[in-house]
Amino acid sequence: MDNRSKSTDAHHWAHYFRPELFAETGEKSVSTLMEYLVECQNREASHVLDIATPESRLEHWKSRLNDSQSSSGSGLFKHDFLEQLLCRSNHLHDPRYAGHQVAVPFPELAWLGAATALLNNGMAIDEMGPASTPMEEAVMQLIAQYMGFGTKSGGILCHGGTLANLTALLAARQKKAVGNAWEEGVQTPCAVLVSDQAHYCVDRAVRVMGWGKQGIIEVATDDQHQMSKGDLYQKFNEATAAGIHVVAVVGSACTTSTGAFDDLEMIADFAEAHDVWFHVDGAHGAAQVFSSEHRNVLKGMERADSVAMDFHKMLGVPALCTGLFYKDGIDAYGAFSHEAAYLYESQNEEWWNLSKRTFECTKRMLSAAVFGIWEAHGPLLWESLVDRLISRAQFASAQLNLRDNWEVFAHPKSNILCFRLKGVNNSNLRAKLLKHGPHYIVKTRVNGSDWLRCTFQNPLTTEDDIIELIDRLEELA
Ligand SMILES: Cc1ncc(COP(=O)(O)O)c(C=O)c1O
Numbered sequence: 001m002d003n004r005s006k007s008t009d010a011h012h013w014a015h016y017f018r019p020e021l022f023a024e025t026g027e028k029s030v031s032t033l034m035e036y037l038v039e040c041q042n043r044e045a046s047h048v049l050d051i052a053t054p055e056s057r058l059e060h061w062k063s064r065l066n067d068s069q070s071s072s073g074s075g076l077f078k079h080d081f082l083e084q085l086l087c088r089s090n091h092l093h094d095p096r097y098a099g100h101q102v103a104v105p106f107p108e109l110a111w112l113g114a115a116t117a118l119l120n121n122g123m124a125i126d127e128m129g130p131a132s133t134p135m136e137e138a139v140m141q142l143i144a145q146y147m148g149f150g151t152k153s154g155g156i157l158c159h160g161g162t163l164a165n166l167t168a169l170l171a172a173r174q175k176k177a178v179g180n181a182w183e184e185g186v187q188t189p190c191a192v193l194v195s196d197q198a199h200y201c202v203d204r205a206v207r208v209m210g211w212g213k214q215g216i217i218e219v220a221t222d223d224q225h226q227m228s229k230g231d232l233y234q235k236f237n238e239a240t241a242a243g244i245h246v247v248a249v250v251g252s253a254c255t256t257s258t259g260a261f262d263d264l265e266m267i268a269d270f271a272e273a274h275d276v277w278f279h280v281d282g283a284h285g286a287a288q289v290f291s292s293e294h295r296n297v298l299k300g301m302e303r304a305d306s307v308a309m310d311f312h313k314m315l316g317v318p319a320l321c322t323g324l325f326y327k328d329g330i331d332a333y334g335a336f337s338h339e340a341a342y343l344y345e346s347q348n349e350e351w352w353n354l355s356k357r358t359f360e361c362t363k364r365m366l367s368a369a370v371f372g373i374w375e376a377h378g379p380l381l382w383e384s385l386v387d388r389l390i391s392r393a394q395f396a397s398a399q400l401n402l403r404d405n406w407e408v409f410a411h412p413k414s415n416i417l418c419f420r421l422k423g424v425n426n427s428n429l430r431a432k433l434l435k436h437g438p439h440y441i442v443k444t445r446v447n448g449s450d451w452l453r454c455t456f457q458n459p460l461t462t463e464d465d466i467i468e469l470i471d472r473l474e475e476l477a
Pocket residue numbers: 101159160161162163199201252253254255256281282283284310320322
């Protein structure tokens with residue numbers, strides 16, 4: 001540490017908090033970030049992801065740290081740090097990015113990110129979110145009702161679908177398990193029914209709750225990866241006969257690897273008939289509720305007790321930003337305190353003290369982006385974004401079907417497309433694509449074999465980009 005960093009002098013600290021320094025670094029950063037966007041949109045890079053081995057990347061950053069004693073200039077980070085961060089990251093804004101399910105954020109939202117990072121209101125209690133907490137309450141209520149959840153509904157924002165799914169299952173446990181699980185733990189073996197294609201975070205949530213392997217009951221899926229009705233009822237009967245209390249059933253909307261939607265109506269019927277909590281893991285696909293063209297796959301979701309929906313997947317919001325919606329908003333209080341939900345005086349169900357309903361104590365001011373978009377556009381911007389992204393996947397699927405030797409796992413109902421070239425090792429093919437560039441796609445395993453997988457996240461991806469991708473894969477194969 002040099003002397004400047006050790007100083008206890010007020011002038012020294014005033015320097016770092018100088019509005020002029022903020023503006024100066026801001027201007028530089030804006031132009032650097034703009035260059036990044038221009039380069040991405042012009043498809044200038046030879047690789048969307050120019051990735052070296054993990055070891056050599058570690059070496060790079062380590063060598064910078066070894067060099068860290070040299071002058072850092074007048075700001076908090078070195079002059080080339082932002083450039084390095086940009087050039088060494090994965091470039092989601094390049095229209096040839098079609099990889100993992102992370103939003104290509106609307107660039108303007110970076111300013112809300114900057115403003116909320118600067119404000120840093122911690123959100124746990126009302127006084128630490130005087131603007132962002134009521135914004136969250138208002139916009140979540142509106143979206144919950146838009147989803148068809150009725151006037152008693154509500155929701156919270158949290159950091160990610162993984163946490164939202166765990167939170168929903170905690171609420172389910174409190175409502176459906178025998179006794180007061182929050183105070184006494186569960187008194188009888190409990191379990192959750194979920195398809196064998198569900199995201200691994202559901203399994204993880206159940207194990208975190210202490211129900212072990214037997215707490216997660218996998219329901220078989222059909223050849224389109226949709227939960228089997230027959231197996232759902234059978235697994236429920238088997239569990240009940242074995243003395244296991246099925247507390248919840250989780251529908252996937254959609255599955256991560258192939259974009260399959262469970263039949264949510266069928267699951268809702270099952271849940272109602274057996275008094276089981278119905279949660280929809282809509283981390284990826286619940287966003288299709290905004291599209292009149294693509295919401296049919298979510299039929300039955302409005303009958304769920306809870307739904308998790310990531311704004312940072314199909315809705316262009318920077319990660320992490322997940323909505324957890326409850327049909328009965330009061331259930332949200334049950335996740336972390338039985339009494340708050342059912343026994344407390346009504347003043348204890350204080351919507352304005354958000355940490356009563358969130359796992360996090362401090363959280364980012366997540367409502368700013370969601371509120372800002374809804375205030376300016378209502379659901380319309382998201383409708384056109386969802387439509388645009390899905391149209392990319394459907395176009396790619398149609399192109400592959402026109403060609404010989406390509407196999408598409410299923411007609412895409414979302415922006416996820418799973419496909420393979422017959423007769424080749426598709427994992428190697430993807431590795432070649434990453435090595436030689438320019439496109440970025442991912443892979444998945446289905447029924448023991450490797451498939452290629454695209455999630456079309458970038459609305460600027462053109463039909464030409466898609467044709468070039470397929471041509472490139474054929475060339476490399
Ligand atoms: C279906 C599904 N559920 C949950 C998650 C986890 O969400 P997050 O990455 O926001 O924690 C994912 C992530 O891809 C997902 O696809």
